[in-house]
Amino acid sequence: MTTYEQRQREIIRRIAIKAQKQPLLGSGLWFHHDIRDNFYYAAYLFAASVDPDLSVPFDKELTLASSSQMLLKVLKLQDRDPDSPTYGHWPLGLGPVPKEAKPNTLPVELMGSLMVYFYRDHQEHMSQPLQAAFENAFEHMYKSRFYAKEIREFNHHEAKYTAAKLIFGQMFRDYELVEDGHRSLVRTLRHIRENGMREYGALPWFWHWVQAFTAAWELVEDVDINRDLSDMLDYLWHERSLYYLRGAWAGPHARSLPHDAPKDGNVLFDYVQFGDFPLPDEMPRTEFAGFLYYEAPEDVSRNALDRSIPLEAARYAVLGGGAAGEESRRIHKYVYITEDYAAGGAWERVREYDNEQHRWDVTLPIGRGQSINQLYFFHPGEGYAELDPRHESDIGEVLFRKNVVIALYPLPEGEESRIVGVLPKGEWIREPNALFGFVDRVYLAVRLLRPCQVEELADRDAAESRGGPNGVVVEAIGRADAERLCIGSLQEFAAVMREREPEFAADATRAFYRSLAADEELELSRGTDGGYQASVNGEAVSFARYEV
Template identity: 55%
Template structure:
């Protein structure tokens, strides 16, 4: 058993114990907020119960198996199996006030349907006859329902799952036309992302939906040529991941994310299985199938991710096509063994306005604490405590370990304050700004404007007000800092004793005595 397989067994064990200790509701399910969590937890509990290596951790493996089968059976019964009804072949998503009243929803079957095909194939011999027949019936309804029969347009995570499902169900039901459609869609997807980039840059958990869907198809594929095409795409996906990887963190800009993606990287299970170079914390907001599915990343991707000896700059162009027109975006990340910094040059309004323009990332820690640092002006969708929704009012400059931002917030804007999120650490407040030590790094944050800082349970929040406000963030690993004579936080403060951040006429930024062109002009020059 290799390291990846050992970590998968570890996940199966941990999640199976969570399932065993989770009380069932009156419906016979564990969760009503999302039907998929019932399927995932039951899968892990079943897998642990039927494996001699893992069943020893359960109180009663036989009872655990029966519980898992009972939950799986109840999930399958919630499938819309009437071809005459809307959303035939679909499951409900949210089950309150009762599962029986819940209506089918288009999302759950996208990922869960393919994973059900995988689970049935892997565990068929251990299933009871009744549950085996229930799975066969459900998979037939899912196939006939055809949720995947949609054209490729946006090359997003939804369409990635449709493509994988075409291959999985086309093969399973010997539907050659569907399988060929899936193969053609796979080829187009590969051409699109390798030439124009992934439009959902840094988007979690949707990137993992790509990985899960295509790994599932790869595991089930029987034709060598199809398996090779799937392997090529998975190689690309893990190469992409390795570029922005730092011990469980995802560096740089994020086009979308859930609250557990910012300001803390907590969607880490696939990274943990693949790389295993950071401690696994208690928080597991997306258990999904990381414990079952793992395509080994190419060796050069693993070396890049795990052996960050020298800092590297990652520059990419991405073409967005959401609006029907091609919009070029440019991302930048500076990745070292202790931290990463970077973002995206252009502001673009993403779905639900969840773009995070830039951040400084630190390795994931065992307590799943906040490991991201960034400042932003709140925009549409913002509410206190949700740090994903930013406005248009920011101009940025990225230069290795330094990020500069001007916030030209107009007077008519409802929200005037800039919000900053800082990880827990040691922070000193000075007139010029904030100086801190986080993990193995020193950070200087020069601020233009008046500011205050408040400590929360998981992070420090900064409120900055200026006309306009500006922020300069500079970060060093301990070795870098010591080379510059900064071997302590007090030495860092002393180095910046006379530093200031000022804004000159025509929005020119002066930093450490150097006057730049306007940030927008400099941005255009750098990305050409």
Template identity: 50%
Template sequence: MHKIAHKAFQLPVLESGLWFHNDIRDNFYYASYLYAAAEDKEIEVAFDREAAKDKAAKMMLEIFKLQDRNPSSPTFGHWPLHLDPIPKEAPKNTLPVELMGSLMVYFYKRYGTGFHDVLRGAFEQGLQYVYQSNFYRKRMEHYHHHEAKYTAAKLLFGQLFDDRELLEDGQQSLQDTLARLSQVGMSEYGCLPWFWHWVQAFTCAWELTEDSVIRTALTRMLDYLWDVRATYYLRGAWVGAHSRAWWHDLPKDQNVLMDYVQFGDFELPEEMPRTEFAGFLFYEAPQSARELALHRTEPVEIKCKVPRPAAEAGEPLHSYVYLTRDYAVGGIWERAEEFDNEQHRFSVTFPLLGDRSVNRAYFFLAAEMNAPEDLRHQSGFTEVLYYQNCAAALFTAPATYRGQVVGCLPKGDWLEAAGSLYGSYGNIFLAVHIEQPFKREEHEDRWTLTTSGAGNAVVMECIDKAVAEGLGITELTSFMAKMEQRKPVFHLSRSKDAGSEWSVEYISLRGNRLELKEPNENFSKALINGIQPDYSRYFYHGIDFL
């Protein structure tokens, strides 16, 4: 709260009276932090408290001026999202009120007694409009992040305006969601923007609810959410596949404020792109979840079925992660068309090491319309194989495909050999083998790799430096020498004629034989020591401890 408040106090006010035009919610979040820090005498500040409260109050009043106050409007009670070029002319959007509306209730209940009359009146009127907008009156259908926020809003506004029917609707929606999660889990896997909206919305409701039965159900919900987070946690990073990834999730975990408040076992980056009330809302995770996240001693394999969204038919996806104290390898076996084509298939993931570098190594076949600087949007033509400390991928697009295979690696120290790169990053050595010639480009916080053409194959293998020492590997040069003796065997046919075979074979440092082939009727696509991956051991919940 201290860091954001000081930044807010120093922000220049634009001609519109706001700080930000990219997202109206940022104005409310930063104003909230500034007001709260000025109000809390236990927080040491370097600014005049009354001046800060006045500045924050003016910002909030400007925000309320942009709310749709016309009861006959289809966007009554809503705000615009993006404000350029003229905020008062920006079209209203349904997104800001979903989360900001509930957080406004929280802020009003916690600090409202200290508001001056004009600000208190603006909050009371604005929240009345939100309540009357009925944006949250939706039946449960998808069990996704939107409905999680609707459920929390039903509970909050039902209590605030003594609407018993709405409160009971929220309670039933909460119970229905808990039943869905306990039976099959979350469809929005590894999904940082959306997952934190679940946490924020239900923590907000948990903080304010006066009904003991509802509070108990909210406790169950938050215990579940933090258990999910702890399962895929690695010192500030979220390991494994993502059903969606924004620029602050890939190639570096930057949406970390909730993690920092909960676990605090990594260096907080200077850049904080998502400030959504992490300094206000805190629910302590169960001790078992904290132990799982903070005190890993042995590697684990996390094999999880991921249900399709409730409103969609189809078989579940299968997520695999091999997680150790210092790295993780894994992803999702199946390609799925997720929202905005932001499915992230696989990574080698490292803990956050401050602002110096990205913390992921991965490759993908870029979608044809993907911007070169965007390391997220992927095409379909990819087969994958994960096993313990190794990952392999075949990129099998036709010759006419216009996308490129793109790679991203953390800074570290790297040595290059024919078709391979060998890196040292943190406590890990990483080998990267690439079938096609590549071009490597250095950036401030990463290396990016590109290859000509869409057909390619990649194998990556990690090893902990302490384990490597037992194999006589004491430095990057000896690691390179060891790995040069065991390069993968690639078979890629550029013609893609009928019956042609695209495959990669690799024997890992642990002696595991990995084979990946483009699937057809003659052979299976993935073999681990001659055996196909066993999906029968994937469950909707559960961890295999090796």
């Protein structure tokens, strides 16, 4: 058995045990918040129950029956009325009475293709009623033509539609649909190669791309299409490797759910592919990581796993322009990755879906127990809530230079103006305008324009700085680099960094800092035209160097 198969079986076992212990609701389902979780948990429990070599602490015969019943309950909630506008769809949220829940377009997008994949590999263990229920559901999905969408946005929805065209076209021998799916695939791959992914580092959307196209790659038998699917998956895993650090997703996020920031939690596909971090207890996005697998190219895996030589990864993505008259713009992504930490983010502020852009952070590998693994600050914006450090405002300018992040927040004067931040648990020295820390193998220096208050929480330190215009300078240094600078303790690090105080303009329109690790002069300032300019050693930082 290969190592990736061992990791998948570990996931199957862990989720199956959770599913077996999950109490049933009055409806007979496990969850009402999202129908897909019922399908995913039931699929894992079913798979564990029919695997003779998988050791589990429950009666497999009983759980095979219960998981089969759960799958039947999910399948029966499909809208089977051909005259319905939601024909072929399932509800998403099930409410108090699942039978009365309104169908939603989302579940079938991803769950439909995964159902086909699951059925292919497990149908021999299914009862006749369950087999018939799956086949009936497939026919309704195919006839509904939910996938018959024009490619315009090059987003995760259309990626899943493309995969569904290929999968259902082959299943029902609709070769015109297969050809349509192939054209969509080739067009999508060409677009993202030329323009980057508009959902830059989006979680969980990125994994929806991976799941949909991996399922198609597994199921489609046409050699030419399969080769193009391999090219797509190679591209996706290369993109993932650029921001990978032992399970963490460094750099910018187009979308961050609560389990993505300030702690990377959507890690199961990374665990199966790379396996260089412990499988966490909490698994918020189970989906199909325990079943689907596409081996990343050797150079991609090597680059992701070997961070002994620091790497600067710089890309851009074209956003917008998908609809007629919609203006397109570029967002530049940057991350500097070492074996112990990463730093970077998005140069430009973009208002994404639900205002969830995660602009910048210093990222540590996962596997830190309960502690978060990200350090960042921001000005709260629309959707922000206490104890949920996401949803920032449009106010903020940044400069990224290897291990240093400079951020300016030209806020109005007043006690109500504030920035908030999060710090991973570790050893910290707190001063009014500075925080010096040693976390795992990394020294961290955080300097602010205004005083900062810190509250210790169970999994993080929560920071807040009030009073008006503000700025933050963060420098991270690995222990090995610190030792080369004759720094052997947090106290020595703090003493050295106190000699390198950043210079802030009182209105937060300028910050100047001489970095310790590279001994470079970094400046971020507002020009006469109102725009912000970044410079390194007096030379302007041009976005052109990031258009690679």
